[in-house]
Amino acid sequence: MTRRRILLLVAAGACVGIAVLAALLARDASRWQTAFRTGDVEAADAGLGARPSWDARETVPFGAARRLLAVDDDLAFRRAVALFRRAHTAIPSFNGGLAGTALRVQAEAALAHAIRSDGDRSRASVAANLLGVLAVADATSPGQSGTPIERSIFEFEDAIHLESSNEQAKANLELVYQLKAPPNSLRGEARRRGRSHSGASATSPGHGY
């Protein structure tokens, strides 16, 4: 066997290997598409017990398809929102109980990571708004050694800075200000008369609430 033939055989083998790898990657990419669709449907389930996984069960190791598709931030956001839905209930006994507080810790950590890692500012803004909502729950939940409600104000303002058209964050910020400073207080009066630059006016000029 000549050296040229050996080289050709090696090259042919490499090409076959690359082709197999590409086919497996294509299959994994298709699985991710299905996983997102299935996970989103599961997440839309109104039941609190819904735990969508968004798991694609890739064939190629080291999450190659996931890295190529760059879906980590999409996954982080979806998982954080799913955790938020489980952690945020209107049931005071659940919110103040061990299960409720544990879920809130996990949801807040997941949302903070989503805010930091998401390149999409509008999605990061949504996550910051949800984090603010959980911070309000932390500050008002019975049995918890209090965290200041200013933390939620910071999160809502962050959400508005990230996306100036986030109306929900603006509304939430105003509600927290109402909660914190009643209109007959000194601060509430200043705000009512427009002497205080705060609330939804923290947004860019021309984007107030």
Next chain:
Amino acid sequence: MRRLVIPLSDLGALARPARRTLIVRALLTAGLLAALVAVYVGSHETKKGGNLLPSGRSSVVAIDMSWSVSYGQYREIERALRDLAGSGRRIGLILFSDVAYEALPPGTPAAELRPYLRFFEKRGTPNPWADAFAGGTRIWTALDLARRMLKRDRIGNGSVVLISDLADAPNDRAQLAQTLVSDARDAVPVKIVALDPTPEDAQLFRGALAHGGGSVTTVQPPSNETRVSRASPAFPLALVVAVAALALLLGVNEHALGSLRWARGREA
């Protein structure tokens, strides 16, 4: 420039040995590459100090000094400290219970942990901080102090290693969440070495760190309490084997596949 070659009339007869040589060369190359990778991984693992410290980061180690840990899990803490002390890295140290105390600032050589080992050699050894700590566990105080220490010393790639049984006060969870959110914001990963935690506590922290903020490694106490193995600097067996394999393969390569050389015979 053309290479000088010796013309052969029976090249075909050498085809089989040439093919065999090619295969041996390919196998040797693969073996050498594998040995090189093993040497790299082996040396990397040895430097990390028993995998406790995240590689490439400046770490602050926070040790839970609450009664349940310092009394019940003292052996695991001693082992972890000894491992860290032999890592050759630079660290900061926090001792905490219901309050957190900065024992060593970030950037201190890890060998400075050795004087602390004596407090964990026997069950219930008195330590200077016993009166200051009330006995409860507030993990958020340690995580908060660690982050502030890293920020104060302007350490950009910092991390926190928390050694605790994770028996945190349930009514501090709002503050714990706030601290974890701040850690996530400042990109400070938290690596937890959990000493025989309850499944609920382990699950809480595992869930909170599952999204890229760190990891939880659970350490169970040894089943036989009477057998105490003194932790000593581990002999890097894997590294030595990998280096020996590398040397052997290089020797085989030189011996069997080196270029054919001959010298002019000595003239009488």
